[in-house]
Amino acid sequence: MSKVIARRERLTSAAVTLHHPLDYYFGTFLRAKEAEGLKPRTLNDHKSHYRYLQHWLAEQYPTLKLEELTTDHIRQYVGHMLTEQTLYNGHPTLQSHSTAKGLSPATVNIRTRTLKCFLRFLHDEGYLNSDLASRVKLQKVTEDTIGGFEKEQVLQLLAAPNQREYTGFRDYVLLAVLFDTGLRINEALNLTVDDLSLSGKTITVRASIAKNGKSRVVPMSKRTAEILDALVEENRKQFRNRSSAVFLLNNGKTLTYNQAYERIRLHGEAAGITGVRVSPHTFRHTFATLYVKNGGDPFSLQRILGHHDLSMVRKYVQLSNRDLQEQHAQSSPLVGM
Known part of the structure; x- marks a missing residue:
């Protein structure tokens, strides 16, 4: 009692x-x-x-x-x-x-x-x-309709940050990493220098920062490795190794989700992007869609994105009717007969 x-x-x-x-x-x-x-x-x-x-x-x-x-x-x-x-x-x-x-x-x-x-x-x-x-029941949800950026919009967004300033160059590198690797924004923001293999052109997403709790190795292009190397070197000069994080603020503290979200939104406004949501997650959708359109297979995409099964991967890939027509024209069994 x-x-x-x-x-x-x-x-x-x-x-x-x-x-x-x-x-x-x-x-x-x-x-x-x-x-x-x-x-x-x-x-x-x-x-x-x-x-x-x-x-x-x-x-x-x-x-x-x-x-x-x-x-x-x-x-x-x-x-x-x-x-x-x-x-x-x-x-x-x-x-x-x-x-x-x-x-x-x-x-x-x-x-x-x-x-x-x-x-x-x-x-x-x-x-x-x-x-x-x-x-308490969940709502019935129609098929995922979150679209990605067009290729022209990708170029416009990459051109938006002022790379002559530290924060602008940092933002440019972040945008490039998101476009090139399909990382979740929190995975990118929690990267440290030790997670980067610039010579091997890979990024290790540690289990502690991965959404599913499992580590994975994500490839990146030569260009992304080069600009990451340049950012890491700039961080060393600016902050004298006070932090091992890759994406930092002017004061040497780690860039947060809300701060990155706001920066991305502002770059979208500066680039005049309309008709699609300018958010960190749209970069992931864009990567997945362009990866498949450029010939990537869904199984390797699944590993890169860090999903357990292909049903989740399917939600990220948004192919238009024109995309389907182009794929059919290239892949139909009647092609070449």
């Missing part, structure tokens, strides 16, 4: 400084996931997605207690995401970049999955009597 009273006292004292009654339980959930060894990126996703939920709860149900939470509350929140929420609402730096209301079903599913994980934990740990997670 004393343990129950003590636990209630902790709950009460915690609720005084928190924004919503559910925050205490999310803190417990987060500590459990940290103990399980989840990657920092995954933990950050849980945090950011909970903040969106927290913001909605604080407006709609500011005093809602965990034992009062129902499936209807969760469905209301899902409906809010689909019809009312803006993409970066509440984000510290990206909030003003998108004002359109209603998230895509794919984005809603990403946030719903992390919410379901939280709800499942609460039920498994005995905090929730009902298994709400099993009653």
Whole structure:
């Protein structure tokens, strides 16, 4: 009995400084996931997605207690995401970049999955009597329609950074690496000098920074190896080996995801890119599509991208009807008969 009273006292004292009654339980959930060894990126996703939920709860149900939470509350929140929420609402730096209301079903599913994980934990740990997670369904999503850049747009983006300045040259190298290797942006930003084999023209993506937790070796072109070598040498001159990271700020600290995202967006504006989202992930789609169009096979592409199966690779390759016609003209069994 004393343990129950003590636990209630902790709950009460915690609720005084928190924004919503559910925050205490999310803190417990987060500590459990940290103990399980989840990657920092995954933990950050849980945090950011909970903040969106927290913001909605604080407006709609500011005093809602965990034992009062129902499936209807969760469905209301899902409906809010689909019809009312803006993409970066509440984000510290990206909030003003998108004002359109209603998230895509794919984005809603990403946030719903992390919410379901939280709800499942609460039920498994005995905090929730009902298994709400099993009653929350994901949205039906049409085939992936994220396109890539056209070749002309690739050249325009590469020409956008001012290479006479350190930050401009660094951005140029980052763009080239993303286009040439298909690395995820966080994989690129966490590269160190030791991950580069400039003579062998390969990049090692360590297990600790790979999204799937498995290391892989990614090839790069001679040109990319040369400009990476030049950037590493410039970093040594500028910062005297204070950091082994490849992509640095003017003060020698590592370039962050939000900072890189903003730089890429600005270069897209300067290049006049329209009709396609200028984001780090679009570079990955572009690499995959152009790799296949240039004759690369899907099995080597799978290894380069670091995916477990070809079904994920297929989502990255966006071939237009014209691409299909060209491929058919070259590969049809009737060609040459």
